Amino acid sequence: MKKVSINDIAKKAGYSKTTVSFAFNNPERLPEQTVKRILDTAEELGYSPDPIARSMSTGHTGTIGVLFPQSIPDVIRNPFIPEFLAGVGEICTREGFTLMLVPPLKGSIRRAIENAAVDGFITLGLEEYKATMVVLRQRGVPFITVDSDPIEDIPAVNIDDETGAKEAMLHVLEQGHRDIRILAIRSGREGHYEEYHGTLHYRMNGYLAALSEYGLELDRKHIRLIEGACTEYGGAESFRVIWKGRNRPTAIVAMSDIMAIGALNAAREMHIADEEISMVGFDDIPMAASVNPALTTVAQPHCKKGQLAAELLLNTINGEVDNTHYVLPTELVLRNSVFKVGE
Amino acid sequence: MKKVSINDIAKKAGYSKTTVSFAFNNPERLPEQTVKRILDTAEELGYSPDPIARSMSTGHTGTIGVLFPQSIPDVIRNPFIPEFLAGVGEICTREGFTLMLVPPLKGSIRRAIENAAVDGFITLGLEEYKATMVVLRQRGVPFITVDSDPIEDIPAVNIDDETGAKEAMLHVLEQGHRDIRILAIRSGREGHYEEYHGTLHYRMNGYLAALSEYGLELDRKHIRLIEGACTEYGGAESFRVIWKGRNRPTAIVAMSDIMAIGALNAAREMHIADEEISMVGFDDIPMAASVNPALTTVAQPHCKKGQLAAELLLNTINGEVDNTHYVLPTELVLRNSVFKVGE
DNA sequence: TTGTAAGCGTTATCAA
DNA sequence: TTGATAACGCTTACAA
Numbered sequence: 001m002k003k004v005s006i007n008d009i010a011k012k013a014g015y016s017k018t019t020v021s022f023a024f025n026n027p028e029r030l031p032e033q034t035v036k037r038i039l040d041t042a043e044e045l046g047y048s049p050d051p052i053a054r055s056m057s058t059g060h061t062g063t064i065g066v067l068f069p070q071s072i073p074d075v076i077r078n079p080f081i082p083e084f085l086a087g088v089g090e091i092c093t094r095e096g097f098t099l100m101l102v103p104p105l106k107g108s109i110r111r112a113i114e115n116a117a118v119d120g121f122i123t124l125g126l127e128e129y130k131a132t133m134v135v136l137r138q139r140g141v142p143f144i145t146v147d148s149d150p151i152e153d154i155p156a157v158n159i160d161d162e163t164g165a166k167e168a169m170l171h172v173l174e175q176g177h178r179d180i181r182i183l184a185i186r187s188g189r190e191g192h193y194e195e196y197h198g199t200l201h202y203r204m205n206g207y208l209a210a211l212s213e214y215g216l217e218l219d220r221k222h223i224r225l226i227e228g229a230c231t232e233y234g235g236a237e238s239f240r241v242i243w244k245g246r247n248r249p250t251a252i253v254a255m256s257d258i259m260a261i262g263a264l265n266a267a268r269e270m271h272i273a274d275e276e277i278s279m280v281g282f283d284d285i286p287m288a289a290s291v292n293p294a295l296t297t298v299a300q301p302h303c304k305k306g307q308l309a310a311e312l313l314l315n316t317i318n319g320e321v322d323n324t325h326y327v328l329p330t331e332l333v334l335r336n337s338v339f340k341v342g343e
Numbered sequence: 344m345k346k347v348s349i350n351d352i353a354k355k356a357g358y359s360k361t362t363v364s365f366a367f368n369n370p371e372r373l374p375e376q377t378v379k380r381i382l383d384t385a386e387e388l389g390y391s392p393d394p395i396a397r398s399m400s401t402g403h404t405g406t407i408g409v410l411f412p413q414s415i416p417d418v419i420r421n422p423f424i425p426e427f428l429a430g431v432g433e434i435c436t437r438e439g440f441t442l443m444l445v446p447p448l449k450g451s452i453r454r455a456i457e458n459a460a461v462d463g464f465i466t467l468g469l470e471e472y473k474a475t476m477v478v479l480r481q482r483g484v485p486f487i488t489v490d491s492d493p494i495e496d497i498p499a500v501n502i503d504d505e506t507g508a509k510e511a512m513l514h515v516l517e518q519g520h521r522d523i524r525i526l527a528i529r530s531g532r533e534g535h536y537e538e539y540h541g542t543l544h545y546r547m548n549g550y551l552a553a554l555s556e557y558g559l560e561l562d563r564k565h566i567r568l569i570e571g572a573c574t575e576y577g578g579a580e581s582f583r584v585i586w587k588g589r590n591r592p593t594a595i596v597a598m599s600d601i602m603a604i605g606a607l608n609a610a611r612e613m614h615i616a617d618e619e620i621s622m623v624g625f626d627d628i629p630m631a632a633s634v635n636p637a638l639t640t641v642a643q644p645h646c647k648k649g650q651l652a653a654e655l656l657l658n659t660i661n662g663e664v665d666n667t668h669y670v671l672p673t674e675l676v677l678r679n680s681v682f683k684v685g686e
Numbered sequence: 687t688t689g690t691a692a693g694c695g696t697t698a699t700c701a702a
Numbered sequence: 703t704t705g706a707t708a709a710c711g712c713t714t715a716c717a718a
Contacts, residue, residue: 063443290634291633350695360706397696
């Protein structure tokens, strides 16, 4: 059974394509009679308009794309991504847009961008961002960036990673800790933090700023940096490495909750008492509140970030020009995973 | 700056549209010279092919849609949805498809279906499924159902809700509990469980089957049904209602982990000792393992469900005909939230 | 009130 | 090796 098109209806109902199109899109300018007859035959023939043809004609799709830096499974398993997407989705739903998840296509982010039939993109924590920007510009649809180094003439949404990180570290220092490990998200830089980009860069800066207020710095002995995969397993593994080394720390400051929780689990498995190792995370994922001890961490407004990103993009799509770079605040959430030294 | 099209390139490079198209899609059948010249001018002009026009011509989009029963925020905040989408996304990534999230458009699921430029749909836990099926059929693209009452000639993926629920209830009964509340997901049926559909229906059946093995049934006194919203808050609220009633139960069997956790939190707030109220959930969301006491629950293979769904849909899109109704197994996961009566 | 026809940017068929 | 041209299904000036 071939697809029935607007032509078939026109023929069967005895009108032209134009009239049929009107019956669907501007019924008010047609006599009721006509509309009814057309809608009836459409119903009868089982007609469903073709969204692609419509887009072809109107020049827009009613869809926005979220550009993922990695495969969908890798990204969506980050516990804060759903909350971010909820924010984006809220605005989309409100404005009648649908959402497309756009991971690299056969390994190529360029191909992904070129293939996605969307009215605009939200990019999420891009890595190879310079090359990607070129492709995006070329693609010719509006886009905005989230969680990457902002670009002059492109709207951007970021959080105040630096302040958040600084507060986290300060809190640990205030509790008297002086043997500290910074648990960083593995980058391509293998610990060369001077070369960190975007989020990693800002968080690292925050940690260092706090240390410096106490006259401290990375010293390969008491204060050290260690990188791990941004997963529960990565956190656990890193913890084992840390604990095996000489000069055990009394506190760990992690760049992500999921790593912090992994580390804490590893510690529990090794029968290390809660008080022996203080921990502070980053992100405030839902699980952070429910683990035991509940994780002290830096909260960021994931949902609001998504909302703002979507609103900015839709505005841009609607032709408004506002290249503001927004920076949303973070907040230190005190729970039970940081202990005073010597208690 | 107007969008540059294949025509502009053809003109500038001194070839026809056809040749330009070949240079991109079948470069091997053109002399290197030609290809290079065309690709160069394309680069120079900043050309990016239009995916919509391509779809218009080829008749496919390289995108599949996941049809959500409610708004994106409502659905994606269910902690097992990301895992399901990860499964779907894995197959999509592997096969070079992208994923579109399709919530009701301005409240209308019909509009959503008609507007989505996709090659096929995965429907997720549909409610108004009969009406929706009509629209989907009319839309003319393949689709498969997940978590709804399966339809004869449509591929379907479900889990063995009934067995899972039965095992959950049996476990509670084995531990000696005889005062039990079934915490159900709020339906439109207001407790008339005979009218439950799909997932609710099967889970309820499982619970009742287990009870019946012990010669028990809903009796408005010792064994009762209560409905609540499928959220943490809904679980907490329901618990308060339960606890206020006469004949407090010793165990609660919940249709969802998130409700179970909400209930447990409420209990803790009311200073009720862990042993006073046993709890078993359903779904095995990530949080279930990390709450305290860790939640005994029924695990289902969310990720595999997504994979299977995506594979089935892609097969169908590729013209294979296989209307199998798959039923994936569930598994009772024993943790620490169920206590023996009298201990 | 309704119809004609152009146009959207590709791909694909067929011919040169 | 390349080029005309039709086709995809719809929207929208413009015309009648």
